[in-house]
Amino acid sequence: MKPARVEFLQGTLEMLILRTLSTGPLHGYGIARAIGHATQQTIQVEAGSLYPALQRLELQGLLMAKWELSERNQRTRVYRLTAAGKRRLRAEVSRWESFVGAVSQVLQPRPAEE
Amino acid sequence: MKPARVEFLQGTLEMLILRTLSTGPLHGYGIARAIGHATQQTIQVEAGSLYPALQRLELQGLLMAKWELSERNQRTRVYRLTAAGKRRLRAEVSRWESFVGAVSQVLQPRPAEE
DNA sequence: AGCTATATATCGACTGGCTATATACTGGAA
DNA sequence: TTCCAGTATATAGCCAGTCGATATATAGCT
Numbered sequence A, B: 001m002k003p004a005r006v007e008f009l010q011g012t013l014e015m016l017i018l019r020t021l022s023t024g025p026l027h028g029y030g031i032a033r034a035i036g037h038a039t040q041q042t043i044q045v046e047a048g049s050l051y052p053a054l055q056r057l058e059l060q061g062l063l064m065a066k067w068e069l070s071e072r073n074q075r076t077r078v079y080r081l082t083a084a085g086k087r088r089l090r091a092e093v094s095r096w097e098s099f100v101g102a103v104s105q106v107l108q109p110r111p112a113e114e
Numbered sequence C: 001a002g003c004t005a006t007a008t009a010t011c012g013a014c015t016g017g018c019t020a021t022a023t024a025c026t027g028g029a030a
Numbered sequence D: 001t002t003c004c005a006g007t008a009t010a011t012a013g014c015c016a017g018t019c020g021a022t023a024t025a026t027a028g029c030t
Helices: A013-021 A028-038 A047-059 A083-107 B013-021 B028-038 B047-059 B083-107
Strands: A063-069 A075-081 B063-069 B075-081
Touching: A013 A028, A013 A047, A013 A075, A013 A083, A013 B083, A028 A047, A028 A075, A028 B083, A047 A063, A047 A075, A075 A083, A083 B013, A083 B028, A083 B083, B013 B028, B013 B047, B013 B075, B013 B083, B028 B047, B028 B075, B047 B063, B047 B075, B075 B083
Parallel strands: none
Antiparallel strands: A063 A075, B063 B075
């Protein structure tokens, strides 16, 4: 029995990754853990979504990656936000907020249209 | 110059349609207009997204459709919410709200994890 | 006749998230 | 020492859903 899929995730995953990295560099697995933790597991990022997303972001120059060793002495790929990544994050957040605002205008009880 | 695509739409369109129909029966084109109007065109529902979505919803028994004539004397397919559709709408809204809450927990400035 | 708005419908392209699978290392329990 | 759970990265193939393009048709205006 696993927690219900969150099909709303589409389009927001990259924003969530960028935001998570905005507090400091982190490796992929740690990003997924951080998002799960911050949302009490409401949003669980699957490995099959995470790593392709990280590659897309790196390809766009929004992240920089390098191989390092974790505290556990395991090889990890540590990502850090670039300046372009920070700009993109700001833009995405503002687009997200405007979208959420628009949705809530639809959901809001409205008087019948004249 | 067209308004930027809303790639966050994925997953929410059906909820928006159900919500729009919850104030009364309406035809497809009217649903799209109503959503555009309620959001000041922030969300514009394209015909290529709308009609397939209506078919999916009808197939699931969430909507009932019948052909009628509009005030303009044009044939229109008028949709109305079924009881199952109303239940689904409630469920979707609650899932949406929990997702938005989760996202804002990630976006919120947080103290560094201990 | 031509244009704009209304109205429905479908196809194919594209994006992006998911499942499944593979690999590999660490540390602790049996 | 073997086994397992957790950590960690990666990719192939599938699938759902949105979008642009295209098609068709009617009404009303100029």
